[in-house]
Amino acid sequence: MTYIDYYKILGINKKATENDIKKAYRKMARKYHPDLNPDDKEAERKFKEINEANEVLSNPENRKKYDKYGKDWKHAEEFEKAQQQQHHRGRRQRGPGQYSEEDFSDFFSSMFGGGSARSQRRNVQFRGQDYNAELQLELEDVYRTHKRTLTVNGKNIRLTIPAGVKNGQVIKIKGHGGEGINDGPRGDLNIKFSISNHSKFKRDKDNLYTTIDLDLYKALLGGEVVIDTFDGKVKLKVKPETKNLTKVKLKGKGFPVYKKEGQFGDLYITYQIKTPTNLSDKEKELIKELAKLR
Missing domain, CATH: 2.60.260.20 (Urease metallochaperone UreE, N-terminal domain)
Known part of the structure; x- marks a missing residue:
């Protein structure tokens, strides 16, 4: 996987605040939105990158993992868990302070394919990452149940929005998150509703x-x-x-x-x-x- 600089995509630096990220994302998303750039493949590609960057950097936990692990941030928990397991296994087998590079390479091979027969036997499935998205609506939009298309990480997802949804409410769409590792289940998509009210009610x-x-x-x-x-x-x-x-x-x-x-x-x-x-x-x-x- 090639390293993608999400900060550079949004035009911000690593010291950017959550508000800086939100402003930068909205500005870039408006500029490259498919509705404003019909049949423009380059704009479509940029729009996907912008959504992916926002998905990572707008989530404090994901941002922390990205800053530490770079392109492998999605597997941060697996990496840390594997390191702990290898640490304890190494202490039992070799004594304190004695580790083998093979212990770690087996884990990475099992996650990304290839490796020895030993690593193949230890292939472990991991659930995909959950995605978080915010959908902005007007109060009158949620008076009736209706369908709407939401773009998440460059993919269009057709949703049925139930009438009566409240401001700040989060709805989980199972199986619409990131892909699992080693044929593990996909993560979920969590949609937070931001409902504005410009009506007289x-x-x-x-x-x-x-x-x-x-x-x-x-x-x-x-x-x-x-x-x-x-x-x-x-x-x-x-x-x-x-x-x-x-x-x-x-x-x-x-x-x-x-x-x-x-x-x-x-x-x-x-x-x-x-x-x-x-x-x-x-x-x-x-x-x-x-x-x-x-």
């Missing part, structure tokens, strides 16, 4: 909250208002003499409950009464008459 677990303006006359006399929800428009009756900051609940009009089809939270609406401005002379006279009656 505030989400709290499965409930939604919003504030709507209500004109003074409708608050006093009653009437109807039309409310926007993620599931369409709803007509709502306003009671006469509704007070400012009155709260009403629309049952089942909140957010879907994760992995419980057909179950929803509630939508809470707060009325904010708007005082009329730019009154005409006639309106002022009528209000004065009303004030006298009160």
